[in-house]
Amino acid sequence: xxxxxxxxxxxxxxxxxxxxxxxAVILPNDFYLRDLTDSKKLTVKKRELLAKHIKAQAxxxxxxxxWPREIERINILQASLKAMYRAVLNLKLRPTxxxxxxxxxxxxxxxxxxxxxxxxxxxxxxxxxxxxKTIRDKVMFHLDKRYPGYGLAKHKGYATKEHLRxxxxxxxxxxHRLTFKGVREKGKNWLPGIYRQA
Numbered sequence: 001x002x003x004x005x006x007x008x009x010x011x012x013x014x015x016x017x018x019x020x021x022x023x024a025v026i027l028p029n030d031f032y033l034r035d036l037t038d039s040k041k042l043t044v045k046k047r048e049l050l051a052k053h054i055k056a057q058a059x060x061x062x063x064x065x066x067w068p069r070e071i072e073r074i075n076i077l078q079a080s081l082k083a084m085y086r087a088v089l090n091l092k093l094r095p096t097x098x099x100x101x102x103x104x105x106x107x108x109x110x111x112x113x114x115x116x117x118x119x120x121x122x123x124x125x126x127x128x129x130x131x132x133k134t135i136r137d138k139v140m141f142h143l144d145k146r147y148p149g150y151g152l153a154k155h156k157g158y159a160t161k162e163h164l165r166x167x168x169x170x171x172x173x174x175x176h177r178l179t180f181k182g183v184r185e186k187g188k189n190w191l192p193g194i195y196r197q198a
Contacts, residue, residue: 004096008022012156021064038119060092
């Protein structure tokens with residue numbers, strides 16, 4: 001009998017801009033995919049290839065998002081857990097067990113287990129890691145077109161020197177996380193609540 005075990009992971013937790021994105025994936029019992037591992041250990045090309053295979057073979061997969069205003073309101077840890085919660089609830093099937101990357105449980109009543117470094121150890125979590133990363137990269141690519149000048153398509157919202165220089169010059173956009181240190185410091189000369197619009 002097929003066990004409905006969902007792996008869950010997020011991407012974008014440490015970024016200065018854009019959403020934190022979670023993915024939940026239920027794989028077949030006999031699933032095997034060579035090179036499946038933590039998305040951070042893979043090239044962009046490899047992640048894209050693996051993501052296609054995961055989506056084609058998975059029993060179910062879904063995403064959850066938490067955007068900057070919510071991140072600012074409830075903090076990044078709670079926003080990450082909220083995105084994971086949404087990803088699991090968006091699955092077309094209810095999992096019998098949820099395996100969560102890290103050491104923080106998702107705030108719901110479904111059976112779950114946290115696994116530190118699960119994205120390198122557990123196929124379901126590795127698959128979720130890859131899907132979360134690939135979809136978030138696509139989102140940041142599109143946000144770069146809407147909010148040009150920050151280099152979002154290149155650094156995906158992380159605190160690179162290029163990004164920090166752009167923040168100091170342009171000020172924050174509506175997709176920046178104003179409570180994050182890099183945004184607060186580089187955007188300190190800009191009036192609170194005044195954002196660079198698209």
